[in-house]
Amino acid sequence: MLTITNVTWLYLCLAGIGVYLVKQVFTENNPAPYPPGPLGLPLVGNVQDIPHVKPWLTFAEWGKKYGPISHVNVLGQHIFVLNSLKTTMEMLDKKSTVYSDRPVVPMSGELMGYKHTLGYLRYGERLRLYRKNFHRIIGSRAALAVYNPIEEIETHRFLKCVLAKPDQLQGHIRHTAGAIILRISYGYEVKEENDPFVFLAERALDQFSRFSITGDFMVDFLPCLAKVPEWFPGAGFKRIARECRETLEEMAAAPYKFAKDQMAAGIALKSFTLDLLDGRTLSAEEDHIVKWSAVSLYGGGADTSVSAIYSFFLAMTLFPDVQKKAQAEIDAVVGPDRLPSFADRASLPYTEALAKEVLRWNVVVASADHSTTEDDIHNGYYIPKGSLIIPNIWFMLNDPQTYANPSEFNPERFFAKDGKEPETDPRTMCFGFGRRICPGQHLADASIWISTAMSLAVFDISKVVENGVEITPEVDHSSGFISHPKPFKCSIKPRSDKALGLVQQDVKHC
Template structure:
């Protein structure tokens, strides 16, 4: 048995080597016929640039490479060509103007075929099913007007956050933000209000989305390079990755199925709260349509919860690091809202400086620094460079949002860059970058904006935020602030002091507790 397994594995690896060699030869022939691919660092035989790209903060490596090879580069990862875009100009020209061929996603064997995340909108391949998902989500989240239906949920859950921060100011801030954001998204998606502590649905969804970030990293699993390995039985020695994929698949299936069934049960009992799922199910859809509804709802949570948490924690960290910005926002709030009530969603339009803070939060720490990779559907030639069909297209959104040609002093948190005045035009709106490009722009852009702005307004109206410390208890400065490296970037672990601005502010928060 052992000899047979070993022989099979050796045969598989020999076949893989031959296939990879043929792919390299084919690529060389295509480049000769159509012109060169964009420049980039020379890779090693067979593996290409696989060892040159760090798993963490790779956007900084790409930015450094751009200083030598330019804003449009290419590398090869084990035979797979990848184009790296470092500038807004190239991103706009390719992903907006040529979106018809640049809107696909890479075929991810581990994340897609094995774990099943290719049925979630963010990784769904471009085609009819993708358009159907977008159509469903646009009916509920497609405009600021449609999102206004969910404003009471956002205001209520943000108020509960204020109350928790008053009761437990030294508590785990990321957990508090995650609970609030998870509650908002689950209420909108399913009409499900999580329990106060350690809600099982939030725990399930967070675990599944963390696993998605792990398996979606390009090159993290050999099966993404050698697709035939997906047929390896999970019991085979060395197939621990396959067993992991099967566990992750079960978690992903639960994440989408359990809350969907919750809504169906509530609708059957006549007690369902308004939500995306209950609205879509009200028309008694056919099985295929119901499946799309189920996966679209799962897409809202998986695509919006963790990214919104990152943006809200980034806002809090920035306020603690730039007290002058915080003070100016509080003065604007005091003038527009007063001291006798909390701000509401209706006040947001009267707060231009706070809106500028939101934009600067998106820019200062880009939540998804490399975006989500695109893939090209057919061969293309751009500025004399050949980009072959199937190439992964990676957009260095972090570099674009820190480009000194676009943003003056880009590493300083300065909301005024987005306000007109002093004879200067506002700098590029970061929403044109941070939420993606073309037909892949995030469908939850309006929900994310409403959520982060309400957190910002309500927090600053009643709390002062100061004294940021890193996980070792050392004070953080603008120069030493750090952010994590993975697919979604968060502020590195930190604590800060959050205290009521006045007795009157404290009374407003206590009144919220009495009403809840």
């Protein structure tokens, strides 16, 4: 995290002076003013204003004070925070050719190695090829339907694990997410416990969540620090980056090699990687694109759905009336003799709305940085080329002007009622914007829905009672790039003997 030592302050001051002098000599008059924002310090700008703990809360306060676009400047890097869905869509969707780049991030992108993954790719041909791969194979519900049996089977296995060890809920969710994404990405079937690829993904994603927030390390503002040797005082970030890079490279290489070995042996299962490799002779560049497309799917899907599904169990613990309404709908449509499947989805509108509310109430990715490829003037404000654009997705999903009582978990907000239109579908913003929208959004949406429907069909989820006292979980989320609910306790029990029997049925194989 950002620690300002004497050495760092020296670098900071020297860089600030350099930036200031260059600006005095070369800067021309801007064609329009910058948006308002916190007043920075001489030379170093707003370096002390950048939040590092739950930044979305500080950004939201800026929105209240300065309006839909706030501006700060850190050592010459212009940063614009967007707190309005309307403004965000006008900029990132309608002007996507200008706002679809990614910034060069020295720590997580360059030093940790994430520059090869989809989320960090600069706007250009390689990004187009990655997205083409995703769109062809999992770019729609229809394309994804071939993998529905895998989702259903692994979620049934999840129910059995929860029944056996309900106190290990978070671990079961993570294991199931890993099983689904590894099977779809590489055709790899995970082991029951201590699977090496699941463990590898957990390690990589934990490192990414803790160390990838732009600005948490001074090297993000002073790229020259990247050249400092690892042993130099104050350069502990270099060791962290090296360890993260080694984990990421192993996560990209090991399952990719497995998939290729299975193909060579003629026993490969259908997967994202198989579909991209089968019957093709690849150049080194094409092989690189397939390898890093696959690990982008693997990494992107192995943690985001974990956060959302864990939040579903938290919401059901806190809002029992919602749980009962969804269970009543499932009982009426599906009945007690089988588990819900994707074939039931269209017939379960309240359960669908509940899954939407999970995505709104629990903001998995609070913001996703964009960068500009050219100068722009928006609503009279100057946005220079190379600026960092931060849409505050958390606030958009908690904006009281968009969502009534946003802290309340209320699926009914997505139905027309008393002459009022349904509130905005959170999927229009929680997966990002423009040409950087998450290409795995349909996979994440499917995983959350099937976990919600199956879990509600067979389990009653409630508060734990300890020593005669009911324990109410705290709603608190971590500050990482992917935000997770604070660990909590809940009671998970079969709803009936029939429900118990459904969980205990043998699980089919794909």
